[in-house]
Amino acid sequence: MKITQVRSATIIVEYNNTKFLIDPWLMPKDYMPGFDVAINSDVRQPRVELPFGIEKIVDVDAVIITHIHPDHWDEFAEKALDKNIKVFVQSSVDKDYVISKGFTNVEIIQESGIEYNAITLYKTGTQHGKREIIKPLCDSVGLPYDAMGVVFKSNNEKSLYIAGDTIWCEEVKDVLGKYKPEVIVVNACAATLLNGERIIMNIEDVKNVLDAAPDAKVIASHLDTVSHLSVTREDLKEFKTKNNIGNLLIPDDGETLDFIGNN
DSSP states (O other): OEEEEEETTEEEEEETTEEEEESOOOOOTTOBOOOTTBTTTTSOBOSSOOSSOHHHHTOSSEEEOSOOOTTTSOHHHHHHSOTTSEEEESSHHHHHHHHHTTOOEEEEOOTTOEEETTEEEEEEOOOSSOHHHHHHHHHHHTOOOOOOEEEEEOTTSOOEEEOOSOOSOHHHHHHHHHHOOSEEEEEOSOOBBTTSOBSSOOHHHHHHHHHHOTTSEEEEESOSOSTTOOOOHHHHHHHHHHHTOTTEEOOOTTOEEEOOTTO
């Protein structure tokens, strides 16, 4: 397994000889404004450029969209990707949306698992911020609340859990207990709304993941790019160094991490 940190939540996962592009946000630096409902709304985003060309990023076998938010799927991805490429989504609503953009091979990942290229993909639950607070806010501005995580299983690879846009919650805790993933990707810039609520993990949440899965490698993603971040790579590196945490990995944009075999 290889995991390349592209930018923000966009990563490329090479798993069992199949390349997956996760949450492609491919627009150029400063292309769109910050979110009105979030902190730093005056800061344009993405804050940084892509580390390499779009052509390289979209040279994959399949795409996974954890949810249709504008920092996880954009018009640049829609234009750059082959309309016949395999696309995995979380729901019929997201499926219909992606099909409306001209894509022809869209499938919903199920909690019970689906098979693709000798890989089993499982949809997992999230809380994209505290559900009782954030869902009504999302509804009021016309954005979907739900996001998904995904677990990858194969006889030839370590088990992988991409937690997706979520805070630490019972859903994440349950996944760690049920699947015991060996590699975990967490979105960890603590993106924060004007009401003070976070919609993804902060350092304390990352620590909870580390404590609950002490034998796993935990990769911090979704960093240094959205306008409404409140935790940076440097913050996480300081936490890692101060606490001597060897199994927390904080890749730079463009960096590839390699996990050999299934042992």
